[in-house]
Amino acid sequence: MDIRIANVRKEFGVFPALHGVSLDIKSGELIALLGPSGSGKTTLLRLIAGLEQPTEGEIYFGNENASYKSVRERNVGFVFQHYALFKHMTVAENIGFGLRVRPRSTRPSRREISKRASELLDLVQLSGLEKRFPAQLSGGQRQRIALARALAIEPRVLLLDEPFGALDAKVRKELRRWLREIHEKTGHTTVFVTHDQEEALELADRVVVMSQGRIEQIGTADEIYDTPASPFVFSFIGESSVLPVNVESGKVWLDERPLDLPAGGMPNGPARLFMRPHDVEVVEGGPGAIPGVVSLIRRHGGSRRVDLEVGARRDRIEIELPADFNRGTSSRIAVRPRRWRLYPAEA
Amino acid sequence: MTRAIFPALKRPSAIPGFGLALGFTLTYLSLIVLIPLAALVLRSAALGPAEFWQLVTSPRTLNALRVSFVCSLIAASINVVFGFVMAWVLVRYRFPGRRFVDAVVDLPFALPTAVAGIALTALYSRNGWIGSLIEPNGIRIAYTQAGIVVALTFIGLPFAVRTVQPVLEDIRRDLEEAAATLGASRAQTFLRVILPALVPAILTGFALALARAIGEYGSVIFIAGGRRDTEFAPLLIITRLEEFNYSAATAIGVAMLVISFIILLTINLIQAWSRRRFGSG
Numbered sequence: 001m002d003i004r005i006a007n008v009r010k011e012f013g014v015f016p017a018l019h020g021v022s023l024d025i026k027s028g029e030l031i032a033l034l035g036p037s038g039s040g041k042t043t044l045l046r047l048i049a050g051l052e053q054p055t056e057g058e059i060y061f062g063n064e065n066a067s068y069k070s071v072r073e074r075n076v077g078f079v080f081q082h083y084a085l086f087k088h089m090t091v092a093e094n095i096g097f098g099l100r101v102r103p104r105s106t107r108p109s110r111r112e113i114s115k116r117a118s119e120l121l122d123l124v125q126l127s128g129l130e131k132r133f134p135a136q137l138s139g140g141q142r143q144r145i146a147l148a149r150a151l152a153i154e155p156r157v158l159l160l161d162e163p164f165g166a167l168d169a170k171v172r173k174e175l176r177r178w179l180r181e182i183h184e185k186t187g188h189t190t191v192f193v194t195h196d197q198e199e200a201l202e203l204a205d206r207v208v209v210m211s212q213g214r215i216e217q218i219g220t221a222d223e224i225y226d227t228p229a230s231p232f233v234f235s236f237i238g239e240s241s242v243l244p245v246n247v248e249s250g251k252v253w254l255d256e257r258p259l260d261l262p263a264g265g266m267p268n269g270p271a272r273l274f275m276r277p278h279d280v281e282v283v284e285g286g287p288g289a290i291p292g293v294v295s296l297i298r299r300h301g302g303s304r305r306v307d308l309e310v311g312a313r314r315d316r317i318e319i320e321l322p323a324d325f326n327r328g329t330s331s332r333i334a335v336r337p338r339r340w341r342l343y344p345a346e347a
Numbered sequence: 348m349t350r351a352i353f354p355a356l357k358r359p360s361a362i363p364g365f366g367l368a369l370g371f372t373l374t375y376l377s378l379i380v381l382i383p384l385a386a387l388v389l390r391s392a393a394l395g396p397a398e399f400w401q402l403v404t405s406p407r408t409l410n411a412l413r414v415s416f417v418c419s420l421i422a423a424s425i426n427v428v429f430g431f432v433m434a435w436v437l438v439r440y441r442f443p444g445r446r447f448v449d450a451v452v453d454l455p456f457a458l459p460t461a462v463a464g465i466a467l468t469a470l471y472s473r474n475g476w477i478g479s480l481i482e483p484n485g486i487r488i489a490y491t492q493a494g495i496v497v498a499l500t501f502i503g504l505p506f507a508v509r510t511v512q513p514v515l516e517d518i519r520r521d522l523e524e525a526a527a528t529l530g531a532s533r534a535q536t537f538l539r540v541i542l543p544a545l546v547p548a549i550l551t552g553f554a555l556a557l558a559r560a561i562g563e564y565g566s567v568i569f570i571a572g573g574r575r576d577t578e579f580a581p582l583l584i585i586t587r588l589e590e591f592n593y594s595a596a597t598a599i600g601v602a603m604l605v606i607s608f609i610i611l612l613t614i615n616l617i618q619a620w621s622r623r624r625f626g627s628g
Contacts, residue, residue: 051524071527084525088543098529101539146525153529 001062001156001189002027003048008057010043017043018213020057025191030183032204033193036236040213041193042161048191049159050074061156077150077188081162083142085134091145092117092130098153120148123182140171144178151186160192164199172196176203197237201225209233231343234274241280241317243273243290243310244345252342255312260288263342270345275337277305280319282333289334292317297329308335384604391597402598407575408583412602415580416610418492419560422499423507426556427549430507437508438515452508455501460565467498468569490572495579498566503556510552511545518544546621554614561607 003025010018018040025031033041046052048059050071058067066074085094093100095117099108108116114130121127124144134142143163150158163179164172180203183190194200200207201221209216209224209232217229228234235242246253248268252261261273283289292308295316299305304321319335327333391399402408437449455463471478471489478489488494518541526536564581571577578586580603587596 049528051528071524072530072532075530076528078525078528080521080525082519082521084519084521086522086526086540086543097526097531097539101526101529101531101535149525149529 002060003157003189003191004058004060005044005048006058006060008044008047008054008059010040010047010052011055016213018047021213021215023208023215023218025189027189028187029189030180030203030205031191032200032207033191033210034195034197034200034207035210035216036195038212039210041195041208041210043213044210045159045161045191045193048157049076049078051078075153075156077147077153077155077158079143079146079150079158079160079163081165083134083139083146083166085142085146085149087134089133090130091121091126091132091134091137094134094145095120095149095152097149116152117148120152123151123185124148125178138171139167140175143167143175147179147182151188155188158188158190160190162193162195164196165194172199179203201237209236211236228274228341231272231274234341234343238276239318240274240276241319243275243315243317244313245271245273245342247271247342254290254310258288259290260336261340261342266342266344272343272345273337273340274343275317275340277318277320279339280317280335280337282319282321282325283336285334289336290317291332291334294327294329294331294333297325299323308333387597387600387604391594391601394594394598398594399598399601402595403602407578408580408599408602410576411578411580411583411599412606414492414495414577415561415603416606418495418499418579419557419563422496422503422560423553423557425496425500426503426507427553430504430552430556431511431545431549433504434508434511434515438512453505455503456505460502460563461569463501464498464566464569467494467501467566468572471497471570489570490574490577492577494570494572495567495577498570499560499563502563502566503560506555506559507552510555511548514545514548547618550614550618550621554611554618557614558607558611561603 003023005021005023005025007020007022008018009016009020021040021044023044033044035041043052047054050066050069050073054067058065060066061074086097089097092114096113099113099116102108117130118127121129124147126141126144126148129137129141129145134145137145143166147160147163160179164175167175176199179192192204201224204221206218206220207224208218211232217224217233219227219229224233224237228237231242234240243254245259246269247263247266250263252259252263252271252273263271285291290308290310292310293314294306295309296307297304300320302323304323304325306319306321306325308317308319309315310317317335394402433448433452437445437452468489469475471494473479473482473489475489481488488497522540522544523536526540531539562581564585567579568582571579571582580599584596584599587593587599
């Protein structure tokens, strides 16, 4: 089921949660909505589900305008961060709930419902737990049951709100792989919300990066990581350092020192130079490099992280160096970014 | 000591003092509850079984017990329904004066029950605000069993509201949203998702309101009005006491005690069952 979100605005009272967001989701795609808290990602998901009504704009399911349909009519599968299982029902009753509440004319027989519940338990790899109550299950198991329950109604789209947010790191990783497998098996159009970039980049076909009620960038993991569309995306995704610089006559200047970096089409004036720790290399001084004083060295897995104080304001940048880097703190080195991006300074 | 007496109960625990705490609990319960009740039972035992049975099954006693228990059950049932509605409104809606309404719920606790009884009687009697409106239509509340129910409903209301309210507050909104995304109507969501989670709390409220109503004297005495058909058990006990017929008074007391205990035990068992069924809630 294709989903099209066209210029959707949402205000809660006078507080704007989404400013005219547009997004096209292709049938069978796995999409991540990624952003810090307050970015509007959950609001967007709830608008798709029909748990909130848009202030302006439209949401299409295929060719059908679903904007004013109720949650019940939209037939979406929704998985909540805190599972939202019905604790007085067994696992099988939970999964069958969506079928049992159907009007008599479309309701499957009891036997079919329990058969369907067992099939879905097989799918989520929890066969044999039909008779258990949610309180008797672990967090990871509960979230799988919640997904099985959402799938039971054969939803047109599957929506997950921070599905792994309440689980510990190890279970999260397992479930991430498992969700990808389920997605490939069932082929549902799936949208999930997360604030965990690793989860978004690893799991999704396309990632929608959001900030302050706007979409900053839509793209594959590679596009988001390698060509961030905005300073926000650059600093939000992965690690980065920022250096205030000046652009003048096509060159980048740090204080009074010209750097060996082409400014591209940047207009003259103050700018920000973004780079990632592992995209910076040490060079033998020379013109165009960034000189600095080592202020902190720490071990970071198989490499070393070095904080460098740079320029007159002693701005700090973080660089990644091989573990055999043997200079001490206070020593002077010069570095040059292999990859970088320039953005205009904040107004 | 406790290890020897309760080998099965004693489990290693991070919190020490099980023996001391249990000892204190039993001593306290004995002093405050069990010894007075035992005295009551002993006193009535002086009667001898035949005489006791005759006293308890005399028509007047039976009528008083029936009035007490039937009116209390009706009042507790009314309170459960309307207390639930009040708890729902207080938890689910934000409206001006909500805090005020919330505070008013507790007033029946604070008011001396005799004052409540006089106020209710004044309201519902022939010349009262409400009585003067309904009596011409042939409905009498004051000095009837209906009046007793009104008074018992008044004093039991806080229990029904206050037991359901916190549990309702704890019910997460996402449960209802989950039911809605799965296609359940509002009625289905309420009956199949919310209500079952509240059953233990509703039963607690019912039990407390009932227990309070059965023992109630002060607020009922005025509105019942001393007629034979509205003579309720605590009133009959007082009447017997005033006649210096202590044995008869204690016999009725013991009968009430036994019936109350059976009712409360039953409610407790239903609750234990529903707790098991509905998980920790």
